[in-house]
Amino acid sequence: MLRRALLIASLALLPALAGCGETSEAQPPAELNAAALQAVAEDAGAPRDQLARAIDRLFADDSMGTTRAVIVMYGGKVVGERYAEGFGPETRFLGWSLSKTVTAVAVGLLVAEGKLRLDQTPPIPRWQRPGDPRGEITLRQLLQMRSGLRNQEMAEKDYEGSAARLLFMDGRDDMAAEAEAQPLESEPGARFEYSTASAMILADIVTRVLAGEAHPARRQAVTDRFLHDRLFTPLGLESMTAEYDAAGTFIGGAMIHATARDWASFGEFLRHGGSVKGAQILPRGWIAFMRQPSPRAPDYGAQLWLNRPSGTEREVLFPAQGPADAFGMAGHLGQYVIVSPRQRLTVVRLGMTDEEHQREVVRGIAGIFALYPLR
Numbered sequence: 456m457l458r459r460a461l462l463i464a465s466l467a468l469l470p471a472l473a474g475c476g477e478t479s480e481a482q483p484p485a486e487l488n489a490a491a492l493q494a495v496a497e498d499a500g501a502p503r504d505q506l507a508r509a510i511d512r513l514f515a516d517d518s519m520g521t522t523r524a525v526i527v528m529y530g531g532k533v534v535g536e537r538y539a540e541g542f543g544p545e546t547r548f549l550g551w552s553l554s555k556t557v558t559a560v561a562v563g564l565l566v567a568e569g570k571l572r573l574d575q576t577p578p579i580p581r582w583q584r585p586g587d588p589r590g591e592i593t594l595r596q597l598l599q600m601r602s603g604l605r606n607q608e609m610a611e612k613d614y615e616g617s618a619a620r621l622l623f624m625d626g627r628d629d630m631a632a633e634a635e636a637q638p639l640e641s642e643p644g645a646r647f648e649y650s651t652a653s654a655m656i657l658a659d660i661v662t663r664v665l666a667g668e669a670h671p672a673r674r675q676a677v678t679d680r681f682l683h684d685r686l687f688t689p690l691g692l693e694s695m696t697a698e699y700d701a702a703g704t705f706i707g708g709a710m711i712h713a714t715a716r717d718w719a720s721f722g723e724f725l726r727h728g729g730s731v732k733g734a735q736i737l738p739r740g741w742i743a744f745m746r747q748p749s750p751r752a753p754d755y756g757a758q759l760w761l762n763r764p765s766g767t768e769r770e771v772l773f774p775a776q777g778p779a780d781a782f783g784m785a786g787h788l789g790q791y792v793i794v795s796p797r798q799r800l801t802v803v804r805l806g807m808t809d810e811e812h813q814r815e816v817v818r819g820i821a822g823i824f825a826l827y828p829l830r
Contacts, residue, residue, distance in 0.1 A: 494537035500529040501826035509822045518815045520808030524715035528801040547712040548805045551786030555654040558707030559758035563741035577660045592643045598757035599749040603643040606650045629702040631659030647752035651708040658707030674703030689736050692717040722792040722801040773821040789816045798827045
């Protein structure tokens with residue numbers, strides 16, 4: 456299975472918890488190297504020198520860990536693009552939890568066809584047995600991370616967290632079965648709990664609608680064709696690839712790969728409300744739903760983070776600085792795709808940064824958004 460064996464050391468899959476703080480006393484700007492300036496278009500929609508410096512900081516500041524790729528799209532055009540040594544436009548980057556948003560879009564395609572309904576329990580056989588309280592869980596609650604199923608996304612020891620056990624240990628051969636077997640720990644809909652398991656259940660729901668109880672190879676083939684024919688190809692995402700477990704379910708909670716440019720294009724698709732070059736691939740109402748705050752988490756929609764205060768210590772984007780209608784995708788080790796419709800802006804940052812330093816990465820990304828006016 457594509458590169459998963461190499462990823463076992465990176466076990467915990469939580470959204471990057473990041474925020475913005477006070478800046479240090481201003482220092483004289485360092486000399487900008489030619490490569491940094493060359494990575495930015497002359498007509499970037501913002502001062503070229505300042506944008507080049509903001510991007511350069513993501514690569515040069517050791518407190519941000521290792522940045523491997525940055526893409527800035529303004530008004531639908533790439534105006535900034537830079538890679539670390541050994542990476543480039545053809546490199547496919549693992550999205551980690553960026554994958555969850557792709558899964559939500561796949562669910563939306565089936566809802567638009569009338570094959571799924573938001574406020575009904577999804578087609579999961581074990582939940583349909585008489586008396587099983589999990590039969591009260593709705594598709595909407597799964598999308599908004601409030602299923603009520605037992606989950607501890609992160610533990611003191613990484614390998615004891617629910618996501619790690621699901622992806623690499625107990626559930627690795629049939630991740631959805633492991634996720635769906637968990638008992639309720641709270642009433643469905645009552646509270647928000649970020650969960651990779653919920654995204655795997657959503658991936659299984661997509662697969663069940665498309666292929667039912669078919670052989671794993673058949674499940675994989677049918678689902679992969681659907682993803683490419685209905686989503687990846689219409690969006691022009693030639694590099695986007697999903698991994699599958701042994702049960703034939705795509706690993707929609709964590710294991711979708713794409714180039715930095717294609718991750719940016721996916722962000723642009725969301726910015727345009729589900730359309731590409733004027734063609735409406737997904738109903739605008741579905742993207743609006745994804746961007747609607749959850750009843751239990753004002754900073755979370757449906758598999759999307761929102762640039763709003765959480766009401767808790769959690770800060771994923773930069774609500775104190777950026778526009779309230781900005782939203783984004785955040786993945787393990789500091790993967791980000793952040794979109795600001797009013798600024799006509801999409802920014803991608805891909806790399807490796809431990810949780811302790813991810814606030815610095817978001818602060819750096821916020822510096823890029825600060826260069827562009829609100830409309």
